[in-house]
Amino acid sequence: MPKRLLVVGSGTAGLMVANLVARALEGKLQHHEVEITVLGERDDYIYQPGFLYVAFDLMDPRSLVRPVRDLLHPRVHFVHDRAQRVDAESRTVSTEGGVSLPYDYLVIATGSRIRPEEVPGLAEDAHWFYTLDGAVKLREALQDLRGGRIAVSVGIPHKCPVAPVEFTLMLDAWARTRGLRDALEITYTYPVARAHTIPAVAAFAEAEFERREIKVETFFNMESVDTGTHVLHSQEGTDVAYDLLVTVPPHRGDAFGGASGLAGAGDWYPTDRQFLRVQGHDNIFAVGDTTDLPVSKAGSVAHFESEVVADNLVGLLSEGRRPGHTYAGRAFCFIETGLEEATYISFDFQHPPVVPTPSRSIHFFKQTYNQIHWASLKAVI
Amino acid sequence: MATADRVIDARGSFCPGPLMEMIRAIKTAEVGQVVEVLTSDSGSRTDIPKWAEKAGQELVEVVNGDDGDAILVRKVK
Numbered sequence: 292m293p294k295r296l297l298v299v300g301s302g303t304a305g306l307m308v309a310n311l312v313a314r315a316l317e318g319k320l321q322h323h324e325v326e327i328t329v330l331g332e333r334d335d336y337i338y339q340p341g342f343l344y345v346a347f348d349l350m351d352p353r354s355l356v357r358p359v360r361d362l363l364h365p366r367v368h369f370v371h372d373r374a375q376r377v378d379a380e381s382r383t384v385s386t387e388g389g390v391s392l393p394y395d396y397l398v399i400a401t402g403s404r405i406r407p408e409e410v411p412g413l414a415e416d417a418h419w420f421y422t423l424d425g426a427v428k429l430r431e432a433l434q435d436l437r438g439g440r441i442a443v444s445v446g447i448p449h450k451c452p453v454a455p456v457e458f459t460l461m462l463d464a465w466a467r468t469r470g471l472r473d474a475l476e477i478t479y480t481y482p483v484a485r486a487h488t489i490p491a492v493a494a495f496a497e498a499e500f501e502r503r504e505i506k507v508e509t510f511f512n513m514e515s516v517d518t519g520t521h522v523l524h525s526q527e528g529t530d531v532a533y534d535l536l537v538t539v540p541p542h543r544g545d546a547f548g549g550a551s552g553l554a555g556a557g558d559w560y561p562t563d564r565q566f567l568r569v570q571g572h573d574n575i576f577a578v579g580d581t582t583d584l585p586v587s588k589a590g591s592v593a594h595f596e597s598e599v600v601a602d603n604l605v606g607l608l609s610e611g612r613r614p615g616h617t618y619a620g621r622a623f624c625f626i627e628t629g630l631e632e633a634t635y636i637s638f639d640f641q642h643p644p645v646v647p648t649p650s651r652s653i654h655f656f657k658q659t660y661n662q663i664h665w666a667s668l669k670a671v672i
Numbered sequence: 673m674a675t676a677d678r679v680i681d682a683r684g685s686f687c688p689g690p691l692m693e694m695i696r697a698i699k700t701a702e703v704g705q706v707v708e709v710l711t712s713d714s715g716s717r718t719d720i721p722k723w724a725e726k727a728g729q730e731l732v733e734v735v736n737g738d739d740g741d742a743i744l745v746r747k748v749k
């Protein structure tokens with residue numbers, strides 16, 4: 292009987308774990324000692340960081356999408372179906388299509404998704420750049436923009452911690468290049484005391500916002516939207532009136548975790564921060580956005596976590612070795628600060644980030660990463 | 673020290689940060705329940721009470737400990 296690894300989710304973390312393990316255990320896959328299956332509800336992979344550029348018409352949406360099969364190691368099986376339930380007792384995952392997939396080790400990499408419907412009125416009246424369709428719609432709205440009040444309102448929790456700051460700074464720069472900036476009033480709202488949860492990013496963003504005459508409302512947790520008068524209300528009792536509302540809606544994990552009794556509040560998986568095992572289950576791992584860890588929900592985190600989980604799975608699958616590799620909370624995010632400059636943050640559980648002075652070369656690195664990403668997913672670099 | 677209905681250990685976290693854990697927990701808590709956040713982030717000591725005040729929620733207690741603080745907030749509305 293081969294040892295079976297099942298990965299649920301064919302996004303950043305799912306593909307990386309499957310490909311990393313497959314590359315390390317090619318011989319065992321060939322001799323059917325190990326079998327790897329990825330279960331994904333989509334048969335295409337979408338590069339989400341590209342949405343930011345789509346909104347400003349700087350990237351072609353079609354360049355962000357590739358078939359999952361082309362990104363997976365040839366010896367990894369792909370099942371295109373939606374996971375419905377995990378039965379940890381019988382070690383199986385059942386799918387919407389009625390299939391039952393057995394596993395010895397399970398990796399849950401189902402990511403996070405926006406939930407605009409959690410704020411009444413938001414889905415009806417707001418734009419967002421957190422889905423491909425949303426980014427294309429926002430691109431059209433921005434193309435039509437001639438002036439007025441734009442609110443950029445951020446909900447919690449959300450993936451890519453710096454994307455709202457990037458969008459706002461890019462919006463300012465984009466409006467300037469179009470000669471529109473004087474006709475616009477931009478307001479940025481954020482749930483905590485500062486313009487960002489990470490103090491160094493907050494200090495950087497607040498200084499930039501002030502310099503670029505972008506208004507900031509802090510302690511602003513979206514409660515409801517009045518779609519008739521176009522006013523956004525907060526949990527704290529403040530209001531923002533807008534002509535165009537761009538939101539980063541609050542996120543949740545996929546409902547399949549809750550349905551299986553494995554995920555907790557928000558459908559996030561209670562995950563141990565060292566080995567990334569789902570609490571109470573030695574053979575189930577959670578990777579990427581779907582964990583409840585106090586780390587950013589970012590592709591880089593998914594990447595670093597995938598390396599740890601893959602290394603441990605290689606030991607488990609090949610010789611039953613106890614997990615020894617640990618995750619230290621490592622994260623890295625580029626921050627676009629306009630259309631031609633960028634900065635970045637690099638941090639872990641013990642080391643908070645600093646924000647270097649933005650430069651053209653960092654922007655160039657980010658553009659390069661947008662291409663390298665595909666090789667990184669395949670685990671060839 | 674008051675007892676909490678829910679305790680969140682956010683020690684060692686910088687991002688999304690203990691305050692966001694508190695806001696998230698308060699949002700899903702029942703009115704009357706107390707949420708306790710354990711934090712080693714020195715900013716929480718001022719941020720969480722400031723948020724509670726702005727949001728009209730009740731700051732129950734801030735307990736300073738050797739390996740961090742415990743901050744308790746009751747959801748009142």
Ligand SMILES: Cc1cc2nc3c(=O)[nH]c(=O)nc-3n(C[C@H](O)[C@H](O)[C@H](O)COP(=O)(O)OP(=O)(O)OC[C@H]3O[C@@H](n4cnc5c(N)ncnc54)[C@H](O)[C@@H]3O)c2cc1C
Nearest residue numbers: 300302303304332339340374402451545579580589590591
């Ligand atoms: C606008 C934007 C900009 C971003 N910019 C950056 C950036 O600059 N840098 C960075 O590091 N990160 C960035 N990110 C975040 C990054 O894209 C995510 O953090 C990363 O994709 C997380 O990987 P994941 O595998 O956990 O989730 P995902 O990549 O989202 O994959 C989850 C997959 O699981 C599938 N799935 C879910 N439920 C089921 C189910 N029940 N059954 C089967 N399949 C299921 C989904 O369809 C999806 O394919 C950005 C995100 C957005 C939206």
